Amino acid sequence: MPGEAPTASTLAGRLRPLSGLEEELVHADREGNAVALCNELLARCLARPGRDPGRARAEVDALLVSERDLALVALRQRSLGSELAMELTCPACGADHDLVIDLTRLGAPPPAPREIEVVHGDHRVRVRLPTARDQAVAAAAGALDAGRATLLAATLLELDGRPGPFTVADAAAIDPELREAIDAAVEDALPDVDLALVTTCSTCDAGIEAPVYLAEVILAELRERGRQLLREVHLLARTYHWSERQILSLSVARRRAYLTLIEADHDAALVLAGAGDA
Numbered sequence: 275m276p277g278e279a280p281t282a283s284t285l286a287g288r289l290r291p292l293s294g295l296e297e298e299l300v301h302a303d304r305e306g307n308a309v310a311l312c313n314e315l316l317a318r319c320l321a322r323p324g325r326d327p328g329r330a331r332a333e334v335d336a337l338l339v340s341e342r343d344l345a346l347v348a349l350r351q352r353s354l355g356s357e358l359a360m361e362l363t364c365p366a367c368g369a370d371h372d373l374v375i376d377l378t379r380l381g382a383p384p385p386a387p388r389e390i391e392v393v394h395g396d397h398r399v400r401v402r403l404p405t406a407r408d409q410a411v412a413a414a415a416g417a418l419d420a421g422r423a424t425l426l427a428a429t430l431l432e433l434d435g436r437p438g439p440f441t442v443a444d445a446a447a448i449d450p451e452l453r454e455a456i457d458a459a460v461e462d463a464l465p466d467v468d469l470a471l472v473t474t475c476s477t478c479d480a481g482i483e484a485p486v487y488l489a490e491v492i493l494a495e496l497r498e499r500g501r502q503l504l505r506e507v508h509l510l511a512r513t514y515h516w517s518e519r520q521i522l523s524l525s526v527a528r529r530r531a532y533l534t535l536i537e538a539d540h541d542a543a544l545v546l547a548g549a550g551d552a
């Protein structure tokens with residue numbers, strides 16, 4: 275609707291399926307900031323393949339991290355369907371199991387507040403829930419304490435009557451117990467979009483309970499797909515004489531459909547050759 279602020283669900287509805295250009299981006303970014311990469315993937319899929327996402331980046335940046343993760347799930351569904359294959363290792367016997375998660379089973383989480391108040395002992399704190407941008411900036415600052423202090427400095431609105439902004443040093447100087455309490459309150463307020471997988475090991479019968487971090491699983495799958503990209507481009511270019519750019523701009527599903535046709539032709543040619551030999 276004109277004039278209305280975009281919500282997470284309308285943003286997810288505007289995503290186009292992934293193309294090879296985004297798969298190439300994921301493949302090239304193996305050692306980078308995984309959070310920033312997820313944000314960039316979403317922003318690019320709000321624009322046409324190969325186009326600069328422009329202000330779509332700011333839209334993605336403003337999503338709560340839970341909303342960003344759900345948008346990523348929506349992108350995965352739109353691009354590759356709702357069945358997500360993953361591997362799970364039994365903690366009791368070490369056996370690996372292949373599982374398929376049905377992403378349509380994920381319900382919409384309740385709407386989250388944008389900020390919360392935390393009261394702990396004599397302290398009273400107001401803090402924003404972290405956005406996709408906050409999380410990317412914190413990830414760039416490093417793991418553990420540096421990242422946590424960066425995140426807290428960005429999201430802290432008011433500390434015992436003192437309004438922000440706060441520096442990373444301010445955040446790092448906060449009593450560790452209070453920081454724990456703030457972290458826990460933020461964690462509680464953010465809708466949980468990850469799955470708790472409960473199953474039984476078919477090798478040793480042990481019960482397995484494992485959290486599934488969907489954004490991580492989806493990114494790992496894209497990295498794996500990126501390995502085949504060069505070969506797929508090679509096959510399509512050889513068959514259709516399209517440019518690399520044209521091939522990479524195809525949606526993932528469209529590229530797969532052409533590859534299936536090429537394989538079918540190849541199989542038919544083998545059958546004909548076999549008949550000729552007989």
Ligand SMILES: [Zn+2]
Nearest residue numbers: 364367475478
């Ligand atoms: Zn087992």
